[in-house]
Amino acid sequence: MSPSTDVASFHTYLSSARRIVALCGAGLSASSGLPTFRGAGGMWRNYDVMRLATPEAFKRDPGLVWQFYSMRRHMALQVTPNKAHYALAELARKHPAFLTLTQNVDGLSVRANHPNDSIRYLHGSLFALRCSGYLCDYVDDQNFADPIVPSLAVPMAKKTVEQRAPGPASGQSDGGTPTEETLVYDESVELQALQLSDLPVCPKCQQNILRPGVVWFGENLDLDMMDGIEHWLEQPADLCIVIGTSGLVYPAAGYAHRVKELGGKVAIVDLDVSSGGWSSNIFDWVFEGDATKIVPEILKPLIGDM
Template identity: 35%
Template sequence: MIAENLIAKMQTVKALLSGARSLVVLTGAGVSAESGVPTFRGTDGLWEEYRPEDLARPEAFSRDPELIWRFYNWRRELVGRCEPNPAHLALAALERQAPEMLLVTQNVDGLHQRAGNRNVLELHGSLWRLQCTVCTYEEENRTDLPPLPACPRCNNLLRPGVVWFGEQLPAGVLSTVLDTVAKADVMLVAGTSSVVQPAASLAHVAKRSGAVTIEVNLEPTHNTGFMDFALHGRAGEILPQLVEGI
């Protein structure tokens, strides 16, 4: 009976995704973890003797930029060896069938774009984006970087183009996401524990605006209780089943 209920739920969700006029997908670290990208949580969440959360702060960069760049260059090298997994590929296939789909990600690894998604908003920036600490210069760069990369325009220090703790989201990104979520008729949340704000509140915004909300996650989250549908398991197994045949 449980298996039959799950099959019925999967078919209903699949039909909702297929018929969505305006679809928003939110992804988190759980999707990229299946590609080998570390989540930096738990007892093994250490880099050298540092906690990554302590390094992802503007104060840490001001205090020791070489240390922070060493950490981010290590991350860039690690993530550069990772490949999109079946969850990424399924969401890219879903976008091809749903032109009004917006993919909002908390991940900074660029794997959704590598999988083929085009309409992507990166809430927390990107490992592959560089920003000048003085002028407005920024660029996408996947090459090996020197220990302290310099801005080609003004020769001041570049920084990783990611959002650190205590910083605002990129200009205009949150307002665009909130506007789109408020107009969506279906919102799919995949691979996120729904803890980090403001991403954790987006499903609430969608629900209040009348959207059907769907959760795909390895385990229940703080948002599971109010989601219309909750499917628990590996995103790389569930999402391809939801998208197949759409």
């Protein structure tokens, strides 16, 4: 049987669901205007993220890696949470058994005031900091300083933008309005060769530099967090809502399959469901389109109008 696109039938099931889990990916934040790292400025287009987001890269050139993550932090702070982030946060406040599992590291769920006890950041956060030393346990889960230290300031340049008002009838410019200055990434600035003394130092041990609190390629997800998710899922969920994730990354994708296998139902919200790696028979509902419009609408019975 093909999955349904009927919002009314989803609303009926949602209203009776006792345990709900949301699985979120990059599509949740797409409408906030957050670009991928290759949109982070021309200076990064010649770099392979696989060579930057690794423990080996950080050991080899921590200054380069920190400049990359400082750019990503800065970009994330230039956008705001969208209505889908706020809808999930509101559901977390109103539903006693709701858990969000997000693969996003952009900090937008935090800034949407999503209750921390009902969300798990599978891949960490750009705005978390950890000591890079093995013997120090320092962690700062929410550091939104921009820049963290002066040497990591993102290069910006002023750009003059002409603001033209439309003509009275045709919609064409009248050519007479003034210009204004705005800040843009300065792609002409070369990356600096930073020293260890230029990078943020752990305030606890005062010996090691801090590192971004994200999960790099080759690293394991946080075991305590994973155990907590397993414990939450011991009581089967009635509903899994997949939002903007391809189903190609595990263990995240496996949670939706588990809900389905244990008798629950699965819905997906995505711009293009067919482009992912999901099996065709996992979904009971498919809602294709912009998450910022669809998520508040399908959650309306529990969160009201937003």
